[in-house]
Amino acid sequence: MEIVAGAGIGEEGGDRLVVPVLSGLTWGPGAAEVRDALDGRVETFLEAVDFEAKRGQVAVLPVDDQLPYGDVMFVGLGDEVDAEALRRAAGTAAARSARSRTVATTLHRLDIDGAVEAVAVGYLLGAYSFDRYRSDPTPRRNDRLVLIDAGEVEDEIASGRTIADGVALARDLVNEPAVAKPPEALAEIARGLSESVRVDVYDEAACAEMGFGGLLAVAAGSARPPRMVVMRYEPDDATASLALVGKGIVFDSGGLSLKPAKSMEEMKTDMAGAAAVFGATKAIASLGLPVKVVAVTPITENMPGGGATRPGDVLTAYNGKTIEVLNTDAEGRLVLADALAYVAETEPDLIVDLATLTGACKVALGPKIAGVLGNDDDAIGRVVGAARAAGESVWQLPLEREYRKMIDSSIADMKNTGERWGGAITAALLLDEFVDDRPWVHLDIAGPARASSDEHYIAKGGTGFGVRTLVELARSLAP
């Protein structure tokens, strides 16, 4: 998809012109010009199709030679316009314009900071589809977006593209079937992320030598060996350091504590945290942000093979703490334990982990909102602010230390499951044992990592949730 800065509405031309309209039919940039060109037809048309400019509403009006476009698409923005409203409107326009080769728009002319980047991100993501496994994919002709009267916006277009590419990478990896993503294949993808990212991969033997007991315990039941992937981006001008950790369970069958069939259907998604860390690391490096990043993704598969870890087994994690595994389906926290302890040793300013960790978090916050927990209010505030700027929904849950006794074990330092209630919190309390009291924020993305239907710039399937928040976070650390 090409995105270019163009001239005026009358000078450009194409298959479609997309113009924004606010509630109460308040005309956005360019809409008045369109209305004048079509003398009077616009109001009658919008009234006839009940267009009220609600968020997400669109109406398409074919035009003749009054304007150099095949049709005009009016997109509703609702009452309040912010960057996320632009992303969503652009995403809706892209998703519904698959058959229009060239689309021009004035959306970016709304008076919002970062409008061009937001429109670029929303449009590119709205045009995303995962077609690898279709023998006859619906053709997408849409390959050119023209930003009307845009001026000098090449840099903003480029940063928007970089961010959208990071999100698309994460989506692709999540959408890929588990059979096609053995841990070693994901490690190879990490190696190819960027020339400015140095990658070390620990294979099974190296993991044993390192003492990654959590990762090995989860991997024990799988025929495909695990990998601990360590990515480092170390720009000379770094002014802050950020550690990222992503859960990379390429398939979660539950292990011997086997999941019911229905719950397994979407468990290829259980590496969405790792996928987001890949996408964000690539984007941060490509943007050249002056932040040192160490990104670690434990990658394995949770299977019930003959060598599998049994309920009641005890493992020793990288920092020497022991965990009694009572439910092998609470595997995410085991692999994260090693990765968190490992990055804590590098003494970063901030540790952020992303994980499709608990069904309990999805129950608490629903499918669109990630849970945020952590040990440091400033750090949590920073991540919540970054998420807001990026347009990703997060909500804080308490890291209630009174619940720590729920994961007391009768024979080890802790057990890997709590009681019935508060599952997102007890999972985070286990992670807290491995960050060595460094500032740490945990994002439980069990809900928003996948979407059950298409909506604005989201396509059903992997969403790439977290990539944009992490990029904004890195930007906020490097003002």
Ligand code: BES
């Ligand atoms: N990967 C799952 C969590 C999950 C559930 C993600 C639904 C996305 C959608 C995780 O490994 C898991 O199985 N958690 C268990 C923990 C329990 C056994 C303590 C859960 O949430 O049921």
Ligand code: MN
């Ligand atoms: Mn599980």
Ligand code: ZN
């Ligand atoms: Zn899992």
